[in-house]
Amino acid sequence: MHHIQRLLIQHGATEADGISSHFGTSLTEKVKQGLDLSAEPDLLFIQRDADHHLNTPAAGAARRYEEITIAVQSLNHDGPYVRIIPVRMTEAWLLLNECEIRRVAGKPSGRDDLDLPAVQNIENIADPKRLLEDILLRAGSPKGIRRKKNFKNNFGEHRRQLIENLPVGGPLDSLDSWVRFRDDTIAALQALGD
Amino acid sequence: MFWPLIQPPCAARTTPRNCLASPPGAHIPATLQHLAQAAAQDNPEYDVYAQVSSRLSELVPVQGVSVDEDKQRQQLALEIVERSGLKLHANSISDGTLRFLALAALSETVDESMVLCMEEPENGIHPAKLNAMNRLLHDIAVDAEEAVDHDNPLRQVIVATHSPYFVQLQDKDDLVLAKNPAVRSSEGDVIFPLKCCSILGSWRDQNGNDGERQSSVVGKLDLQSYIAPPEYVQLTFPTTFEEVK
Numbered sequence: 001m002h003h004i005q006r007l008l009i010q011h012g013a014t015e016a017d018g019i020s021s022h023f024g025t026s027l028t029e030k031v032k033q034g035l036d037l038s039a040e041p042d043l044l045f046i047q048r049d050a051d052h053h054l055n056t057p058a059a060g061a062a063r064r065y066e067e068i069t070i071a072v073q074s075l076n077h078d079g080p081y082v083r084i085i086p087v088r089m090t091e092a093w094l095l096l097n098e099c100e101i102r103r104v105a106g107k108p109s110g111r112d113d114l115d116l117p118a119v120q121n122i123e124n125i126a127d128p129k130r131l132l133e134d135i136l137l138r139a140g141s142p143k144g145i146r147r148k149k150n151f152k153n154n155f156g157e158h159r160r161q162l163i164e165n166l167p168v169g170g171p172l173d174s175l176d177s178w179v180r181f182r183d184d185t186i187a188a189l190q191a192l193g194d
Numbered sequence: 195m196f197w198p199l200i201q202p203p204c205a206a207r208t209t210p211r212n213c214l215a216s217p218p219g220a221h222i223p224a225t226l227q228h229l230a231q232a233a234a235q236d237n238p239e240y241d242v243y244a245q246v247s248s249r250l251s252e253l254v255p256v257q258g259v260s261v262d263e264d265k266q267r268q269q270l271a272l273e274i275v276e277r278s279g280l281k282l283h284a285n286s287i288s289d290g291t292l293r294f295l296a297l298a299a300l301s302e303t304v305d306e307s308m309v310l311c312m313e314e315p316e317n318g319i320h321p322a323k324l325n326a327m328n329r330l331l332h333d334i335a336v337d338a339e340e341a342v343d344h345d346n347p348l349r350q351v352i353v354a355t356h357s358p359y360f361v362q363l364q365d366k367d368d369l370v371l372a373k374n375p376a377v378r379s380s381e382g383d384v385i386f387p388l389k390c391c392s393i394l395g396s397w398r399d400q401n402g403n404d405g406e407r408q409s410s411v412v413g414k415l416d417l418q419s420y421i422a423p424p425e426y427v428q429l430t431f432p433t434t435f436e437e438v439k
Contacts, residue, residue, distance in 0.1 A: 005376035009384050017375030017389075019415045023422075039394040039413035 003166035004045060004185070010168055011186050012193070018045070028071040035077060043188055044081035046072070049089040050177070057087040057123050061177060080188040087177040092128040094162040095135070096171040104158045105140030105151075114138055119174045132159070222284070222292075223261045223270035225299045230261075242302055249298040250274070252326035253319070254291055290318020294327060301334045307348040310334060316357035328363045361420040366393040371412050391416070 001018055008016040018041070021034035031046060046068050050060035068083045086093050094101075095117060102110050114135050117125060125131055136158055142151040172178045230242040247259040255277035262271045272284040272295075284292060293315075300310070315327050335351040342348050355361060361369065371393070374386040391410040392398030399411045414421065423430060432438045 002376070006384050009376055009378045013378070015375055015377045017373060017410075019412075019418075021415055021418075034415065037413055037415040037418075039411045039416075 002164045003168060006168045007182065007185055008043075008189060011189055013189060018043075027067060028074055031071050031077075032075055035075065042079070042192055044072070044077070044079060045084055045185075046081060047084035047086075047090070050085050050087040051089065061085045061087050061180075080191045082181065082184045082188050084181050085177055086181075087123040087175075088126065089128045090163065091132040091159070092122050092125060093166065093172065093175065093178060094132055094159065095122060095125075095128060097162070097165070097167055100162055100165050100167075101135060102139045104161045105136050106142075107140055110139055110141070112138055112141060119171050122175060123177060221270075222296050222299050223272045225303070226259070226272075227261045227263075227270060229299070229302050245302060246295070246298045249301070249330065250291075250295055252330075253294050253323050259295075288318050293318065294330065297327075297330050297334065301330060305344055305347055308350075310349065310351045312351070312353050314355055314357070315353055316355060316360050321359055324357070324359050325363055328360065358420045361417065366396045367398075369393050369396070370398075371416055373410075373412070373416070393417070 001020060004018060005016040019038065021030065021037065023033040023037070024030035027046075027048065031044070035041075035044070048064040048068060050057055050064055055063070064085045065083055068085075072081055096119065098114060098116060099108070101114065102108050115138070116135065117131070122128070133152070133155055136155070137148075137151065140151055142148045166172070173182075226242060226246065233240045233242050243259050243261075247256055250256045250259060257275040257277050257279070260273045260275075262273050263269075264271065274282045274284070274287060274295075276282065284295075287295075310331075312331070315331060316324060319327050331351050331353060334349060336342060336349045337346050340346050353360075369392075371391045373389050373391055375389055376384050377387055379385045389410060391412045394411050394413045
């Protein structure tokens with residue numbers, strides 16, 4: 001949520017506040033619940049990971065793009081909305097910030113080689129979630145069975161903090177999926193201003 | 195400006211002075227004694243101790259409340275008699291109960307206009323008894339549907355809470371949600387100041403003369419931490435007959 005807020009302020013908003021919604025099972029239901037339960041939001045952000053190991057990343061993203069469009073149109077929602085489609089998963093976007101990975105893992109001054117993937121390969125990684133888990137483990141290097149187990153169980157929280165502190169810009173601007181999200185957000189913000 | 199500070203755990207024993215004129219510190223025994231003396235003059239049939247005891251019974255099984263005066267040591271002590279007959283002094287009852295008792299004593303005062311601010315009334319209170327605390331706080335506040343007078347002094351109660359149950363017990367007209375929106379500062383960076391928002395459909399969510407909303411408004415989604423089960427919940431209550439079977 002914070003990363004979206006910072007992106008909006010960076011591109012002209014004076015104030016940005018939002019809330020996330022996970023209620024509902026199908027995509028359409030989730031969007032509907034989000035709309036019904038909130039107080040007339042100005043902007044809607046709908047996220048679906050590209051996934052789809054069988055397709056190329058681009059094909060996977062295009063399919064999700066279409067799914068979201070159909071879901072929103074079926075609800076007759078005419079306000080601006082932004083599709084967030086990380087390729088192949090959100091975790092891919094979290095693999096670029098080495099400082100933050102080390103901080104979240106509890107060893108900000110750690111020197112272990114994390115073997116982070118090159119930017120140009122990020123969107124081709126089949127399972128970025130698994131890779132992020134391994135990298136975090138290397139960054140934190142918890143000792144002992146109990147600590148290691150607790151560390152692994154805390155992946156959800158590590159992930160949450162990495163998303164919250166996602167640097168808006170920087171190496172992310174080299175990822176097609178991020179750039180698309182960023183540009184769609186700027187366009188939606190401008191549509192609001194009109 | 196003078197802000198009385200109520201600190202119940204320290205207030206169990208005190209000197210028998212007129213607490214309403216004394217320095218910061220709520221003195222439960224002195225308050226009760228003062229109220230009882232005032233009632234004896236205005237309305238002899240009104241039993242302050244019985245009223246407070248009845249109120250306290252909503253929380254814990256209590257037979258009676260009294261104030262014991264130790265004239266030699268110049269001290270007043272609060273005494274509570276449980277239904278079982280067990281006598282307890284204020285220093286052996288829980289903080290939550292003591293806070294409730296302090297508020298019950300406060301609710302008996304009349305002619306006192308005030309703004310009462312309270313942090314986390316849910317602390318030390320059994321979830322099933324939270325509504326007793328809730329109603330007590332509502333009773334202390336002025337009845338907005340009646341005229342302000344001796345029996346209905348102008349009193350506002352402002353509560354800060356993190357309790358899902360306490361929030362669920364409120365009408366949306368009585369709720370304000372504190373949020374931290376991202377705001378562009380004058381220097382151009384992003385800060386997260388505190389902002390208070392009203393609930394959609396409440397009296398605060400009214401359009402002004404120019405058609406603009408009077409305040410920031412939030413919907414149920416923003417209250418989900420308080421009204422929906424938490425993420426990773428493990429223990430849930432059956433909601434369908436099938437689940438019970």
